[in-house]
Amino acid sequence: MSTHFVKKFSALRAIGCVSQQLRAAWSCYSTASLVEPQAPSVKTAVPGPKSNAMKRDLDLIQNTEVIQFFVDYDRSVGNYIVDVDGNVLLDLFTQIASVPLGYNHPRIVKALTDPANLSAFANRPALGMYPPAQFAKSLSETLLSRRERGGKPPTQEEIETSLLNTPPGCPKLSVLSFKNAFHGRTMGALALSHTKWVHKLDFPVPNWPLATFPTMTYPLEEYADENNAEDARCLAEVRDRIASAKKAGQPVACIVSEPMQCEGGDRYASPNFFQGLQDICQEAGIALLLDEVQTGAGATGKFWLHEHFYLRDPPNLVTFAKKMLTGGFYYTPDMRPTEGGRIFNTWTGDPSKVVLLKAVLDVVKEEQLLKRATDTGNYLMKILMDAQEKYPHLLFNSRGLGSLAAVDFPDAAARDKVVQKLRSQGNIRNDVNDTVDIRSIHVGLCGTRSMRIRSTLTLEKKHVDVFADRYYAVLKGM
């Protein structure tokens, strides 16, 4: 061997290479084939004794009031979630709508155990400064207001005042949001959220313009005129709020809306309303941000809910999270910052989540899950409509799109009773360590009297049949 070769070889050994060294060791691995249960089953009330004991332990560390039950994530498979008491529930709420393919999906497991991905999990980079080699490619495969100053570079006064939080560097601008909207908990997002006092009380957030989101009357085809009038009334109010804010010296820079208000009660608005909203924004030079955190990633049968609106132009900004596995946003080219470091933080995202997202998007494409979400959603809507026809005093406004569905009850008490019975009522045998075949269905709540269904994209008609069977049984007993 030449000295040159030895030197190069030693350098390679010295540097080391995680994936090369692990590839051999891991080559024995092949994706375990996990089997989804045929049906749910409960052994105990939900939450059961083990969940309750764990809740008492955790309560020593933090407030646990909203905990539903403790989960055995190791045993949860596909559309079925298994709690620590061994109860197996069909999960139609899926971690607040954040599970795209179901629990322990083999493709997610494969991505996690692929040695080529190991360093993405082991070394979280400061992406804005030191990205990995394949980062542009990885972004392309997965994710892809300086207007007031007229695009001019900042003056010395603007630079100095910006550091002191005073105008002109820190201008008095505002963001318009809608009643019943929910956008998050950090200060800016909280200022735009208006669903529950428990989110808001005592927090000093800016008092920005607030407009009314349309309330649709169902069935839509019967109330077309009323709904058109509601759209017009709400759009006029938006115009009015924009004018008032300008007059008050706090002009609107951006309008933020969910394409469908989820936490606020699964409140849909028409394509007509959103087209009008975009018209208003474009006329006034206001950015339109659509918050697709809960509605994106294929949940509605299209990749984004706003694709159902047929807007003339794309929204200026779209935010996402939940089923996308990582939080983020995308934007029109005019929104791109001209200076470096304007949109920045230490980690600027997490490439290990992009590894998993790639697996999700590949499966969505290969298995045509958008089409499946549409088909399964239509099948579910038929069940919900049929039940509503059969129980007209108990069920109202059944509505949905793809994997999202909701139905209203006369009041919160009736809703909560149905949801509780769907989850755990039946012929429970606490004393025997054996399962009893009972339909046990996990769904969510929203608004004041709505039941909310948020399934994975892998839900099939057979799962809906399981739901339908139990739904009718519970309704019959009410």
Next chain:
Amino acid sequence: MSTHFVKKFSALRAIGCVSQQLRAAWSCYSTASLVEPQAPSVKTAVPGPKSNAMKRDLDLIQNTEVIQFFVDYDRSVGNYIVDVDGNVLLDLFTQIASVPLGYNHPRIVKALTDPANLSAFANRPALGMYPPAQFAKSLSETLLSRRERGGKPPTQEEIETSLLNTPPGCPKLSVLSFKNAFHGRTMGALALSHTKWVHKLDFPVPNWPLATFPTMTYPLEEYADENNAEDARCLAEVRDRIASAKKAGQPVACIVSEPMQCEGGDRYASPNFFQGLQDICQEAGIALLLDEVQTGAGATGKFWLHEHFYLRDPPNLVTFAKKMLTGGFYYTPDMRPTEGGRIFNTWTGDPSKVVLLKAVLDVVKEEQLLKRATDTGNYLMKILMDAQEKYPHLLFNSRGLGSLAAVDFPDAAARDKVVQKLRSQGNIRNDVNDTVDIRSIHVGLCGTRSMRIRSTLTLEKKHVDVFADRYYAVLKGM
């Protein structure tokens, strides 16, 4: 086999169990032993041609102005980072101070490839509602203002106004911060940050009280009187700002400070100052939040920097991230929310990061890394002080604590030149595909004219010797 047994067995099979099925497959795995290089080496300028090409690609997707170089995370080991051009740099900035044990640490790799941890990576839960079984234990092993209303439940008026962002539900409270502070980019955190216009310009953040953080004069022992007077002056100003805010109807609910201002220029303040600040807070019933994002997790040789202050009581809130691998905060019992859902979001953290954090904390304890950070830090400080003595017109205010260190230059130009030369200057041979043994050191910047060192907790004296050698060589050439 009894029918009973068959039934139970089938149920177990049907449910599946990820870890059981994978444990056998993965038993062949043992942690690859990666070898840290003996010394840095550069082949090309840094950033090299491959980094520059990748930057051009990524720039089609996003602003890339602050990208330093692209990294081969697969080949980076311990305290050495390898860029995509094959340059091997001693990393003394470590992803903006966020790498606790170095790249591809075997214990991190072990945690990642342990089948028992797989489901934590595959199934990100909504922790606030559906935590996994071992969550309280895992928290105990790793992480562990309603005052104005006097703890009373909210009135109907408070509930309604909170949803509209108006008093009394949304009160006019403020948070006091310090000049030169940096706390983050979301709206509330940005209101408390005052280092660079590029972070702030055009964003409408609240104009809350702002006070002066002490400027220490070095060497500290020579300027004890001056520094005491500076502490007193700054504390008096804090008192004054609190009184003014109250008079203006926007009382201070919380004071937020870094225990050492990092981004602002590695500005230390005395234990005396922070003890005085806590006194002021306790007298006025104001919460004290210390932001330990960059200074915590053992970086200073104690677990939190504020332990060096010997405060009478713990701070009310402490925030962390970076070397803790997950963002979060801890708090005194009186800060615990009384209602469920007050502090909440979909994921409420990421248990897969807690898996890695446990590995980090285990290694910190087993290998006594706090002591090592202290020892290595003292050794480094001696080098920095000696160099400052030798180059008194070029180097000022060498200062540090554990793995954190900084030195000032006459101006940004001199600083930037030294940092650039540390990184890549030398006898570079671009035309030959071979390494040339050149000391190549990666450090960071802060403030207007400071060089910032942020090493891992695993840095040893041998690494400091490599740095010292190159530091002197560069200073000699200035």
